[in-house]
Amino acid sequence: MSFIEVNEWKAAKKQFFYKLTAYKGFFISLFIAQFVALVFSYGGGMHTSISVDLVSLTVSFYSGDMLFGFTLIWAFIVAAKLTSENYRNNDFSFVSTRISSNLSNIALIATLSFVGSVTSLMAGVLLRVIVYFTTDIGMIYGKNYLLSPPELLTGIYAAFLYLALVCAAGYLIGAVVQMHKVLIVLVPAVLFGLVSYELTKFGTIRWVEYFTSEGSLLMFTLKVISAVLIFFAGALVLSNRLEVRR
Amino acid sequence: MNVIECSGLTKVYGSRKAVNDLSFTIAENKITGLIGRNGAGKTTLLKIIAGYYRKSAGKITVFSKNPFNNIQVAEKLIFVDDRMSFPPALALSEILSSAAAFYPHWNKRIADGLLNYFQLEPKEKHQYLSKGMASTFNMIIGLASRCPLTIYDEPTTGMDAAVRKDFYRALLKDYIEQPRTIILSSHLLNEIEDLLEDVLLLRGGSKELQLPIAELKHYAVGLSGREEAFAEFINDVDILHQKQMGNVKYIVVRNNFSESLQKRIGMSGVEMTPVATDDVCVYLTAGNKGGIDDVFHRSE
Amino acid sequence: MVSLFFLPIVALIIFAIVFLTKKITSKGFRYFFLGYTAVLCLAVAVHYAIPEKNFNSDLKRLTYSESEVDLNAMDEFYDALYEGRIADVEGVYVKSQWSLEVEENLLQVVSRDSEGIPSTIVAERKETNDGVIEVTHYTTKRVVEGFDFTEQIQPYEMELADGVLKILPPEEYRMRIVAFQTDFEISQFQEGDGRELFDDMDFPSYGFGEEVIYMKIPQHLQVETAPGVYLDILGEEE
Numbered sequence: 001m002s003f004i005e006v007n008e009w010k011a012a013k014k015q016f017f018y019k020l021t022a023y024k025g026f027f028i029s030l031f032i033a034q035f036v037a038l039v040f041s042y043g044g045g046m047h048t049s050i051s052v053d054l055v056s057l058t059v060s061f062y063s064g065d066m067l068f069g070f071t072l073i074w075a076f077i078v079a080a081k082l083t084s085e086n087y088r089n090n091d092f093s094f095v096s097t098r099i100s101s102n103l104s105n106i107a108l109i110a111t112l113s114f115v116g117s118v119t120s121l122m123a124g125v126l127l128r129v130i131v132y133f134t135t136d137i138g139m140i141y142g143k144n145y146l147l148s149p150p151e152l153l154t155g156i157y158a159a160f161l162y163l164a165l166v167c168a169a170g171y172l173i174g175a176v177v178q179m180h181k182v183l184i185v186l187v188p189a190v191l192f193g194l195v196s197y198e199l200t201k202f203g204t205i206r207w208v209e210y211f212t213s214e215g216s217l218l219m220f221t222l223k224v225i226s227a228v229l230i231f232f233a234g235a236l237v238l239s240n241r242l243e244v245r246r
Numbered sequence: 247m248n249v250i251e252c253s254g255l256t257k258v259y260g261s262r263k264a265v266n267d268l269s270f271t272i273a274e275n276k277i278t279g280l281i282g283r284n285g286a287g288k289t290t291l292l293k294i295i296a297g298y299y300r301k302s303a304g305k306i307t308v309f310s311k312n313p314f315n316n317i318q319v320a321e322k323l324i325f326v327d328d329r330m331s332f333p334p335a336l337a338l339s340e341i342l343s344s345a346a347a348f349y350p351h352w353n354k355r356i357a358d359g360l361l362n363y364f365q366l367e368p369k370e371k372h373q374y375l376s377k378g379m380a381s382t383f384n385m386i387i388g389l390a391s392r393c394p395l396t397i398y399d400e401p402t403t404g405m406d407a408a409v410r411k412d413f414y415r416a417l418l419k420d421y422i423e424q425p426r427t428i429i430l431s432s433h434l435l436n437e438i439e440d441l442l443e444d445v446l447l448l449r450g451g452s453k454e455l456q457l458p459i460a461e462l463k464h465y466a467v468g469l470s471g472r473e474e475a476f477a478e479f480i481n482d483v484d485i486l487h488q489k490q491m492g493n494v495k496y497i498v499v500r501n502n503f504s505e506s507l508q509k510r511i512g513m514s515g516v517e518m519t520p521v522a523t524d525d526v527c528v529y530l531t532a533g534n535k536g537g538i539d540d541v542f543h544r545s546e
Numbered sequence: 547m548v549s550l551f552f553l554p555i556v557a558l559i560i561f562a563i564v565f566l567t568k569k570i571t572s573k574g575f576r577y578f579f580l581g582y583t584a585v586l587c588l589a590v591a592v593h594y595a596i597p598e599k600n601f602n603s604d605l606k607r608l609t610y611s612e613s614e615v616d617l618n619a620m621d622e623f624y625d626a627l628y629e630g631r632i633a634d635v636e637g638v639y640v641k642s643q644w645s646l647e648v649e650e651n652l653l654q655v656v657s658r659d660s661e662g663i664p665s666t667i668v669a670e671r672k673e674t675n676d677g678v679i680e681v682t683h684y685t686t687k688r689v690v691e692g693f694d695f696t697e698q699i700q701p702y703e704m705e706l707a708d709g710v711l712k713i714l715p716p717e718e719y720r721m722r723i724v725a726f727q728t729d730f731e732i733s734q735f736q737e738g739d740g741r742e743l744f745d746d747m748d749f750p751s752y753g754f755g756e757e758v759i760y761m762k763i764p765q766h767l768q769v770e771t772a773p774g775v776y777l778d779i780l781g782e783e784e
Contacts, residue, residue, distance in 0.1 A: 052753040073560050094345060140725075151732050214734070340572065
């Protein structure tokens with residue numbers, strides 16, 4: 001990336017460390033969101049009952065889905081927030097260009113995604129441990145209970161990619177919305193329309209399925225990385241011409 | 247060496263020209279006062295210099311580069327105004343230590359000393375400061391950063407008189423210790439005139455004049471006396487301002503009288519008085535020679 | 547679709563959380579961060595310290611090959627039953643047996659109050675009129691979602707008095723199990739699908755098992771059933 005000067009990288013690095021301390025609240029909001037998800041997951045586990053002649057089998061399902069779902073939503077919100085005027089202006093109180101500001105945001109997003117992925121998987125383990133100690137052990141079905149270390153690592157890796165993807169999408173959407181006030185209403189409306197169209201026409205959202213139905217970790221990685229690059233490049237181009245209205 | 251060079255600079259908002267065909271230069275290590283009324287284009291100009299706004303036409307270089315979105319310019323300047331924003335999670339002391347990372351010439355001694363002097367609580371959050379306190383804090387950042395180009399846009403907003411005085415004194419002392427290019431925008435010249443070396447006066451987005459402060463003090467002269475007494479002297483001079491008080495008339499004119507003429511004026515019973523630089527600026531940027539009085543005279 | 551409905555609400559909650567935490571002080575942050583990460587690390591340590599054998603072996607599920615005999619028994623069950631050779635089928639077990647003496651010529655078969663009887667009831671007339679009703683409860687393995695409940699199901703109770711045979715079904719056997727679904731972002735890259743708990747089920751349905759209460763009655767005994775109770779007498783089907 002030769003159009004980025006050496007000094008810009010340096011400034012971005014300083015901004016990144018500045019943002020780590022300045023936006024530490026993001027981490028706390030992540031933890032609280034995960035805690036809420038944990039409470040919901042524990043209290044509102046899914047139950048299915050089967051009754052066959054004289055036998056009634058009730059299965060209480062637990063999963064880390066809500067934890068990960070909450071983390072995804074958090075990631076989207078945080079990434080979109082970074083593009084808002086207040087956050088951009090904070091950068092320009094000190095040394096900054098649009099590019100260094102974006103680069104440091106991307107580094108921050110990568111860090112947030114990493115922390116989000118590790119903690120959401122670990123919180124899933126915490127849920128298992130809580131269930132273990134609060135349930136009669138005889139009732140726990142062992143099959144998916146224990147997460148093997150490779151499974152845990154795969155989960156963290158995949159979760160990181162998903163979070164980066166959602167962040168990049170949020171960042172791009174945020175950058176688009178910042179272009180004009182009308183877009184604040186228009187963009188969510190268009191997105192909502194697209195989602196309902198896909199759901200009614202295909203019963204699924206194809207551009208979500210493009211990622212979720214990919215069974216190969218390698219292909220998934222490539223798909224996510226290319227999408228993330230496109231999203232960030234778009235956001236960069238959009239914001240690079242923007243004036244700082246401080 | 248010139249830090250800022252600008253020619254034909256224009257910034258258009260819709261159909262309004264906030265900065266109109268502006269040409270000037272600012273030399274290194276000088277303190278320049280950017281004076282003008284509200285809406286004269288001071289802030290717009292400063293934000294173009296700082297690289298925040300894009301110019302619409304003309305040419306501008308800061309440290310020989312186009313400042314818009316340029317890291318090499320951004321590194322060398324700091325822009326201080328009352329809208330500087332900081333993340334709400336940071337305490338004042340944390341903002342200062344963060345700023346230190348960005349500015350290689352950061353002077354911690356001055357920053358901490360001033361914070362203490364102005365009784366700003368290090369653990370306080372920036373958004374809970376009063377307007378004057380926030381301005382004081384921003385000014386501390388401007389001083390301590392010791393940037394080669396330091397821009398203050400209306401830095402004293404909300405400060406009380408004592409703090410303003412302290413600020414000007416701190417600015418001057420720090421400047422002597424470490425000379426650098428400083429631009430100070432204000433609509434009040436009288437408070438800062440002792441500080442300034444140059445004045446750049448804007449009117450309606452254009453340059454009205456750019457002069458060393460010493461010359462500005464002699465730029466205009468006030469004449470007062472009966473109207474017929476000085477009629478002969480003012481045929482070919484610019485009248486900047488005039489006021490009628492009973493049968494005594496007071497006019498302000500460009501001071502380009504020859505010495506002999508000055509003598510003749512003195513003998514004709516017309517009183518000649520210097521005009522404060524502040525007033526000169528007001529007269530130069532007024533829309534109307536008679537000032538506000540005209541409005542009331544007409545309505546009578 | 548349900549999750550799509552909750553999405554805005556959850557987003558709103560999280561938005562509020564993000565908004566409320568942006569002013570956190572460095573001190574507050576440190577406590578929160580250290581506290582949360584410590585709890586998570588502890589959880590992981592504890593999780594891997596839990597020995598796998600702690601999990602109840604009763605919750606082992608049958609595989610298809612283990613159940614082959616039982617599935618065959620299922621297939622053959624009714625044919626064998628109506629051909630009177632149910633006792634000979636492999637995979638059909640005797641759960642319990644009764645021998646009841648009836649003096650009356652009319653037998654009324656009832657259940658508790660107005661309940662029905664979940665089991666099929668079949669009667670076979672004996673060659674003799676010995677006044678003895680021989681009741682056998684035959685069952686194949688009772689499997690639901692691969693779990694074998696044959697042992698857990700309590701036997702029926704039979705009460706015979708004054709020509710009235712009460713067949714009392716046992717209480718429903720209730721079992722609750724707690725199961726985890728593999729996280730979505732892990733199962734996506736796994737061979738099987740860890741999402742559906744019983745996805746490996748290659749049984750014909752979610753559960754199987756047949757049972758019959760088989761009675762041998764004296765030759766001339768007349769049988770009446772209460773409403774809701776169905777009884778077939780071999781060779782006398784309408």
